[in-house]
Amino acid sequence: MAEPHTLQVDVVSAEGEIFSGRATMVFAPASEGDIGVAPRHAPLLSTLKPGEVRVRTPAGEELFFFVGGGAIEVQPHRVTVLADTALRAKDLDEAAALAAKQRAEEALKDRSSHISQAEALAELARAAAQLKLIAKLRKVRG
Amino acid sequence: MPGTKEIRAKITSVKNTQKITRAMQMVATSKMRRAQERMRAARPYADKMRSVIANLSAANPDYHSPFLQDRPTVGAIGIIVVSTDRGLAGALNANVFKQTLLLMREWQDTGAAVKLCLIGAKAMTFFRRLDTPIAANVSHLGDRPHVKDLIGTVKVMLDEYSDGTIDRLFLVGSEFVNTMTQRPVVTQLLPVAEPPAEDLQEHWDYIYEPEAAQILDALLMRYIESQVYRAAVENVASEMAARMVAMKAATDNAGKLINEMQLIYNKARQAAITKELAEIVGGAAAV
Numbered sequence: 142m143a144e145p146h147t148l149q150v151d152v153v154s155a156e157g158e159i160f161s162g163r164a165t166m167v168f169a170p171a172s173e174g175d176i177g178v179a180p181r182h183a184p185l186l187s188t189l190k191p192g193e194v195r196v197r198t199p200a201g202e203e204l205f206f207f208v209g210g211g212a213i214e215v216q217p218h219r220v221t222v223l224a225d226t227a228l229r230a231k232d233l234d235e236a237a238a239l240a241a242k243q244r245a246e247e248a249l250k251d252r253s254s255h256i257s258q259a260e261a262l263a264e265l266a267r268a269a270a271q272l273k274l275i276a277k278l279r280k281v282r283g
Numbered sequence: 284m285p286g287t288k289e290i291r292a293k294i295t296s297v298k299n300t301q302k303i304t305r306a307m308q309m310v311a312t313s314k315m316r317r318a319q320e321r322m323r324a325a326r327p328y329a330d331k332m333r334s335v336i337a338n339l340s341a342a343n344p345d346y347h348s349p350f351l352q353d354r355p356t357v358g359a360i361g362i363i364v365v366s367t368d369r370g371l372a373g374a375l376n377a378n379v380f381k382q383t384l385l386l387m388r389e390w391q392d393t394g395a396a397v398k399l400c401l402i403g404a405k406a407m408t409f410f411r412r413l414d415t416p417i418a419a420n421v422s423h424l425g426d427r428p429h430v431k432d433l434i435g436t437v438k439v440m441l442d443e444y445s446d447g448t449i450d451r452l453f454l455v456g457s458e459f460v461n462t463m464t465q466r467p468v469v470t471q472l473l474p475v476a477e478p479p480a481e482d483l484q485e486h487w488d489y490i491y492e493p494e495a496a497q498i499l500d501a502l503l504m505r506y507i508e509s510q511v512y513r514a515a516v517e518n519v520a521s522e523m524a525a526r527m528v529a530m531k532a533a534t535d536n537a538g539k540l541i542n543e544m545q546l547i548y549n550k551a552r553q554a555a556i557t558k559e560l561a562e563i564v565g566g567a568a569a570v
Contacts, residue, residue, distance in 0.1 A: 153327045154328060245419050249417060277293065
């Protein structure tokens with residue numbers, strides 16, 4: 142299986158494996174410019190920009206994968222693409238962090254919000270129903 | 284026939300409840316399988332990430348990423364708590380919260396402050412009663428959590444760590460052992476535990492684009508995110524398994540209750556018939 146002029150390529154993301162197989166050539170959008178990786182490439186580690194990863198299989202087919210960024214690790218006979226599933230940018234991350242903080246603050250602000258009130262009511266209804274059933278069973282049996 | 288009508292109505296209502304619990308049990312079973320698959324799917328990424336990080340930190344002993352370094356004094360810790368959004372899942376959330384409280388007390392006894400980051404609505408309802416500050420919160424991730432929904436929440440904690448507001452970061456979640464067993468587990472996220480030495484047997488230096496330090500920090504950040512993502516997915520699997528078991532117990536209990544009530548109903552019915560017969564016979568004798 143391990144032919145001398147092919148690479149083992151793994152494209153993985155946190156949510157699952159995207160591609161795993163052999164290839165004669167891999168192209169990737171590295172952060173310092175697009176790169177093409179052939180077998181016996183020098184070990185390289187680079188971050189990726191959002192873009193397209195192209196994999197040329199031994200059968201001559203070309204496969205395309207979109208990555209939202211991430212990293213690529215190149216070893217002489219192995220290429221690993223650690224893809225981001227989401228589009229990442231510094232300000233986007235910042236906005237997401239801010240939103241998470243705000244959610245926490247808002248949830249804390251109204252401690253007696255309707256959610257907990259609804260929960261208490263449901264609890265009360267459940268207890269009342271149970272009591273009623275117990276009383277009824279007792280009456281029937283007794 | 285006193286009472287028979289009420290008993291019959293009660294039996295119907297319990298039967299209806301049983302129908303619901305049985306349906307919930309079946310839904311949970313199929314959702315659990317899908318969540319387990321997603322758990323498996325997340326594994327290759329974490330494994331690859333770990334080996335790249337191990338290689339990278341071995342090749343760059345002179346760069347000490349703040350994410351890897353143990354801080355001598357711990358003034359405050361952060362805890363990411365992963366819980367479910369909905370109940371009816373047995374003691375799953377309660378166990379996680381108990382573990383979290385133990386961890387909090389353990390560190391508070393050493394004088395460290397605690398900051399929480401909550402994932403899931405149940406954690407929010409539970410921990411907001413305490414005085415512990417809550418730094419970030421995300422809930423309603425659904426049965427298919429996505430990494431992009433977690434980025435912000437994790438980033439809050441990573442930033443706190445980088446700023447020095449917290450010196451250690453823990454993750455508390457449920458470990459899916461099997462369908463019957465889910466265990467609460469505490470994992471230390473930051474500083475990242477030293478990579479195992481066995482991975483380092485054949486290491487090499489890379490060509491870096493851009494700087495090694497930048498890549499390492501970016502990778503470590505992704506690594507932590509992927510761990511939180513894994514915990515979220517594992518939590519869904521645990522939730523479904525716990526709900527499946529809880530709903531099976533509820534269905535069985537409903538069955539027992541129905542049998543019991545059916546017996547009472549039959550007795551009451553028979554008693555009524557006997558009484559009526561006795562009345563008729565008595566009436567006939569009187570005539």
